[in-house]
Amino acid sequence: MNRLADEDLALLLLIRSFERKLLALFERGELNGTTHTCLGQEYVPVSLRPLLRDGDWVFSNHRGHGHYLARFEDPEGLLAEIMGRKGAVCDGVGGSQHLHRDRYLSTGVQGQSLPVATGVALHLKRREPGGLACVYIGDGTWGEGAVYEALNMAQLWRLPLLVVVEHNGIAQSTPTELQMAGTIAGRAAAFGIEHTRVTSLDISEIRRHLAPLVETVRGGAPLVVEFATHRLGPHSKGDDTRPPDVVRSDWYAAYQAEHPDQSARLEAAARARVDAIAEEVAARPPAAWTPAAGSPAGWMPA
Amino acid sequence: MDARVRVGENLNQALHGLLGDDPGVYVLGEDLLDPYGGAFKITRGLSTRFPDRVLTTPLSEGAIVGAASGLALAGEKAIVEMMFGDFAGLAFDQIVNFAAKSVSMYGRRVPMPLVIRCPSGGNRGYGPTHSQNLQKHFIGVPGLSLFEMSPFHDNRAVLDRMLALEEPCLLFEDKVLYTRRMYEVDELFSWDLVEDVAVVRFDGDLDYALIAPGGVAHRAIAAMRTLLLSHDLAGALLVPSRLYPFDPAAVLPLLGQVGLVCVAEDGSAGGTWGSHLAADLHTRLWGSLRRPIRLVSSADSVIPTAAHLERDVVLQDSTICRAVLEALDG
Ligand SMILES: Cc1ncc(C[n+]2csc(CCOP(=O)(O)OP(=O)(O)O)c2C)c(N)n1
Numbered sequence: 001m002n003r004l005a006d007e008d009l010a011l012l013l014l015i016r017s018f019e020r021k022l023l024a025l026f027e028r029g030e031l032n033g034t035t036h037t038c039l040g041q042e043y044v045p046v047s048l049r050p051l052l053r054d055g056d057w058v059f060s061n062h063r064g065h066g067h068y069l070a071r072f073e074d075p076e077g078l079l080a081e082i083m084g085r086k087g088a089v090c091d092g093v094g095g096s097q098h099l100h101r102d103r104y105l106s107t108g109v110q111g112q113s114l115p116v117a118t119g120v121a122l123h124l125k126r127r128e129p130g131g132l133a134c135v136y137i138g139d140g141t142w143g144e145g146a147v148y149e150a151l152n153m154a155q156l157w158r159l160p161l162l163v164v165v166e167h168n169g170i171a172q173s174t175p176t177e178l179q180m181a182g183t184i185a186g187r188a189a190a191f192g193i194e195h196t197r198v199t200s201l202d203i204s205e206i207r208r209h210l211a212p213l214v215e216t217v218r219g220g221a222p223l224v225v226e227f228a229t230h231r232l233g234p235h236s237k238g239d240d241t242r243p244p245d246v247v248r249s250d251w252y253a254a255y256q257a258e259h260p261d262q263s264a265r266l267e268a269a270a271r272a273r274v275d276a277i278a279e280e281v282a283a284r285p286p287a288a289w290t291p292a293a294g295s296p297a298g299w300m301p302a
Numbered sequence: 303m304d305a306r307v308r309v310g311e312n313l314n315q316a317l318h319g320l321l322g323d324d325p326g327v328y329v330l331g332e333d334l335l336d337p338y339g340g341a342f343k344i345t346r347g348l349s350t351r352f353p354d355r356v357l358t359t360p361l362s363e364g365a366i367v368g369a370a371s372g373l374a375l376a377g378e379k380a381i382v383e384m385m386f387g388d389f390a391g392l393a394f395d396q397i398v399n400f401a402a403k404s405v406s407m408y409g410r411r412v413p414m415p416l417v418i419r420c421p422s423g424g425n426r427g428y429g430p431t432h433s434q435n436l437q438k439h440f441i442g443v444p445g446l447s448l449f450e451m452s453p454f455h456d457n458r459a460v461l462d463r464m465l466a467l468e469e470p471c472l473l474f475e476d477k478v479l480y481t482r483r484m485y486e487v488d489e490l491f492s493w494d495l496v497e498d499v500a501v502v503r504f505d506g507d508l509d510y511a512l513i514a515p516g517g518v519a520h521r522a523i524a525a526m527r528t529l530l531l532s533h534d535l536a537g538a539l540l541v542p543s544r545l546y547p548f549d550p551a552a553v554l555p556l557l558g559q560v561g562l563v564c565v566a567e568d569g570s571a572g573g574t575w576g577s578h579l580a581a582d583l584h585t586r587l588w589g590s591l592r593r594p595i596r597l598v599s600s601a602d603s604v605i606p607t608a609a610h611l612e613r614d615v616v617l618q619d620s621t622i623c624r625a626v627l628e629a630l631d632g
Pocket residue numbers: 062063108109110111137138139140141142166168170171172231332361363385389392
């Protein structure tokens with residue numbers, strides 16, 4: 001694997017340490033609700049980072065911490081959101097899977113985002129030519145009809161829509177073979193939409209391959225980029241029912257073997273940074289928020 | 303009746319029994335297969351015993367309900383598990399504009415034995431799109447019945463009843479209820495069934511009556527305890543299994559005696575089951591009611607993720623308590 005710039009590897013390991021910390025906090029009962037970690041998939045948003053511009057929109061999903069951190073490098077705000085503390089990106093209302101900041105938005109209902117991104121892409125095409133809307137979805141989300149309705153419109157209207165598929169071979173507990181007939185490539189082809197499959201775990205290679213393709217999206221050609229990737233951890237927490245021998249390639253294991261010194265140095269730094277953030281955020285007061293509610297019958301203000 | 307069994311286990315056993323007794327029953331939903339057995343483990347064991355009729359599906363809520371309707375149309379019986387009740391939104395058209403209407407829109411009755419199970423409700427920190435109770439959006443649809451799981455109604459009997467209606471039914475299941483025990487009430491109260499309605503009550507004269515779906519039962523009973531011990535107010539709780547349409551005839555005598563009737567529900571305020579029920583009861587009990595029927599529900603708000611914020615929005619036992627005290631004071 002090509003050696004990464006310290007900046008890239010530091011970001012990758014920040015995401016990994018962040019996700020590990022979340023699972024540890026859950027185990028200790030210090031987090032409430034649910035969370036979906038992107039362990040093993042960190043390189044997807046980090047690869048795309050220099051290919052996206054500030055004016056581009058990013059739509060994320062339930063497994064979005066890496067997407068958010070690659071865009072904003074704001075582990076404090078994200079952790080505060082997940083822990084419901086002061087300084088939370090969305091005041092603790094949205095939580096892990098409902099984030100909105102500038103031109104970044106995530107939702108927890110699968111399939112919702114693609115049509116919305118299509119509308120945003122329509123706006124960009126007319127008002128900000130050269131901008132694009134990037135949507136992250138999983139392989140399982142291709143079960144939702146809204147995905148196809150959006151692809152059809154995006155192609156009909158030649159919109160700058162970049163669909164990034166994190167194909168990790170599983171949706172919650174269901175392997176892809178049990179939930180997808182045919183292929184993502186075939187589905188994109190049905191709409192005449194360009195599709196490319198990324199199997200490499202090497203970020204420099206991935207960027208070289210994708211850079212010219214992303215430029216074509218900016219010109220109004222929708223594109224589906226399918227990453228063959230692996231979910232290392234559970235779907236949310238403690239819910240991994242896969243047999244232990246199932247193959248889970250880890251980009252980091254491969255990288256670490258080839259670049260042990262850089263890995264050790266930056267991993268230690270990332271872990272220390274996340275430990276310190278977790279301690280600092282946990283000590284903050286709770287996030288404050290008041291519902292902007294009307295007062296229909298039945299509501300007792302607290 | 304095994305009093306120690308959890309509500310979720312009771313439902314799981316009901317599904318096992320139903321699939322075992324009736325070879326025409328199918329169960330469809332996401333992530334149902336063993337060893338996972340569904341997001342809330344309600345379908346655990348079913349796919350191993352009945353692999354041909356327990357189908358795990360792609361993430362396709364609209365098509366799942368559509369396919370279930372097709373099974374029902376062709377003479378089978380179908381039970382759908384929505385992973386989260388919130389996602390019934392994706393199946394709204396199939397439920398409202400196909401399944402429910404098809405029972406009567408072709409001039410002669412088309413039987414449609416179909417149950418859509420909707421794990422609902424908050425207090426689990428799942429956030430705005432995984433914590434709602436969407437009940438109110440389905441009230442008043444011709445041909446569509448609404449039921450709610452309760453700790454006092456055996457789920458097998460409820461499932462049998464829904465399928466026997468031969469009309470689509472939504473079964474709302476409060477997620478917190480899955481881990482509570484069946485038939486268990488505070489020792490201050492006793493309970494009984496009056497037709498379809500479980501009545502949990504203080505033995506003596508009653509100051510007020512609460513009406514609540516099954517998912518609110520424990521919060522209501524906790525409020526009744528506080529009202530009795532700290533405020534010397536005696537109450538009864540009425541828990542119907544079928545919420546809509548609901549015929550209150552059997553409980554009108556009880557409701558006519560009390561100083562206050564209060565409907566407590568989990569959904570957000572505004573346009574709710576409670577307001578529908580209150581309008582009906584005002585008409586039926588006009589003349590014996592001593593004060594207007596009081597409604598209490600979750601706030602008119604999205605459900606925040608953070609625990610402390612969620613607590614302020616979602617109906618709690620303390621909210622019910624305050625509503626009763628305020629109404630009796632007023
Ligand atoms: C409409 C809808 N149905 C079901 C779910 C529950 N759910 C959340 S994530 C998920 C699996 C998604 O799989 P995939 O798209 O492959 O993404 P991955 O989790 O593998 O990253 C499911 C079923 C949901 N959030 N929204």
